[in-house]
Amino acid sequence: MAPTNANTLNGSKGFSPAKKTLPEVDTEATNGNGTNGYSYETLQETANFLLSRTSIRPCIGVICGSGMGSLAENIDDPVCIPYEEIPNFPISTVEGHHGRLVFGWLNGIPVVAMQGRFHYYEGYPLWKCCLPVRVMKLIGVKTLIATNAAGGLNPNYKIGDIMIVKDHINMMGFAGNNPLHGPNDERFGPRFPPMNKAYNHKYRSIAKELAKELNIENMVREGVYTCLGGPNFETVAELNMLKMVGVDAVGMSTVHEVIIARHCDMKVFALSLITNECVTSYDKDDEANHEEVLDVGRMRQDILRKYVSKLVAKFAEIENYP
Ligand SMILES: O=P(O)(O)O[C@@H]1C[C@H](O)[C@@H](CO)O1
Numbered sequence: 001m002a003p004t005n006a007n008t009l010n011g012s013k014g015f016s017p018a019k020k021t022l023p024e025v026d027t028e029a030t031n032g033n034g035t036n037g038y039s040y041e042t043l044q045e046t047a048n049f050l051l052s053r054t055s056i057r058p059c060i061g062v063i064c065g066s067g068m069g070s071l072a073e074n075i076d077d078p079v080c081i082p083y084e085e086i087p088n089f090p091i092s093t094v095e096g097h098h099g100r101l102v103f104g105w106l107n108g109i110p111v112v113a114m115q116g117r118f119h120y121y122e123g124y125p126l127w128k129c130c131l132p133v134r135v136m137k138l139i140g141v142k143t144l145i146a147t148n149a150a151g152g153l154n155p156n157y158k159i160g161d162i163m164i165v166k167d168h169i170n171m172m173g174f175a176g177n178n179p180l181h182g183p184n185d186e187r188f189g190p191r192f193p194p195m196n197k198a199y200n201h202k203y204r205s206i207a208k209e210l211a212k213e214l215n216i217e218n219m220v221r222e223g224v225y226t227c228l229g230g231p232n233f234e235t236v237a238e239l240n241m242l243k244m245v246g247v248d249a250v251g252m253s254t255v256h257e258v259i260i261a262r263h264c265d266m267k268v269f270a271l272s273l274i275t276n277e278c279v280t281s282y283d284k285d286d287e288a289n290h291e292e293v294l295d296v297g298r299m300r301q302d303i304l305r306k307y308v309s310k311l312v313a314k315f316a317e318i319e320n321y322p
């Protein structure tokens with residue numbers, strides 16, 4: 001069926017129809033063998049394919065959130081590999097997610113950036129949403145920087161603020177949906193990984209210091225993120241519940257990627273761009289929409305590019321990366 005335009009259907013502030021034809025999505029929760037994803041060997045094939053396509057050996061991986069693909073535009077000597085060409089990779093189906101890996105040098109540090117991530121609501125099981133993180137590990141990435149667009153639930157947050165993620169609440173995990181569900185392959189990590197130090201303390205301190213140096217401390221916050229399955233934005237009652245349990249920003253990604261990254265011992269930094277104010281009152285008329293999310297990403301792109309590229313250099317310095 002041809003894609004339809006949200007504007008003509010319900011008159012709401014929709015975004016333009018997806019440019020791509022709908023993909024064949026593997027909606028199976030397992031790969032058919034009762035495992036929680038592709039085997040180590042299969043992902044090694046994917047890693048070997050990527051290593052054969054470039055001589056760059058990244059030590060930091062960056063995941064660009066919705067509308068934040070321009071983070072990869074600062075990368076020098078880029079080698080771009082579309083997801084369609086990568087064996088075993090899913091493809092991006094969301095507006096604002098380009099769908100390619102970009103290898104290159106960010107501020108002199110070898111990196112790989114995902115211009116486009118995979119979400120549960122696209123039809124991918126959580127393990128598949130996180131598959132690129134394991135592939136990053138296999139090509140030598142040691143530090144993950146995950147970015148996302150999120151709704152601001154903390155009443156002090158403003159649209160355009162940048163929230164350093166201090167911790168997360170794995171709401172989908174509460175319901176038993178976890179990217180590590182299923183047999184565990186110890187070559188990736190332990191059966192029961194701890195998660196209390198998921199967001200690297202040193203990285204967070206550096207990010208707060210850097211915000212001062214760049215004179216953006218008034219827009220940089222620190223808080224708790226949660227991921228819901230999406231694709232609908234939240235109800236007023238849901239948001240009020242999340243607020244009560246201490247959530248500062250709500251999104252549809254990152255948590256499972258961080259779990260997979262920590263499972264295989266990668267160090268993690270994450271930030272949320274607050275793209276909309278969560279509506280927690282029935283008296284308010286505003287409605288969240290993806291167009292606004294992308295607009296705020298564009299509005300903040302220069303600051304975010306500068307911030308992330310400097311963070312990369314600072315993280316590399318303390319880690320002694322090449
Ligand atoms: O990929 P992220 O988490 O940045 O994208 C958020 C969640 C949805 O995909 C989208 C909603 O506008 O933005």
Ligand SMILES: Nc1nc2[nH]cnc2c(=O)[nH]1
Nearest residue numbers: 149150151250251252288
């Ligand atoms: N779940 C969720 N994801 C978002 N991504 C950007 N804004 C939002 C939001 O308000 N809620």
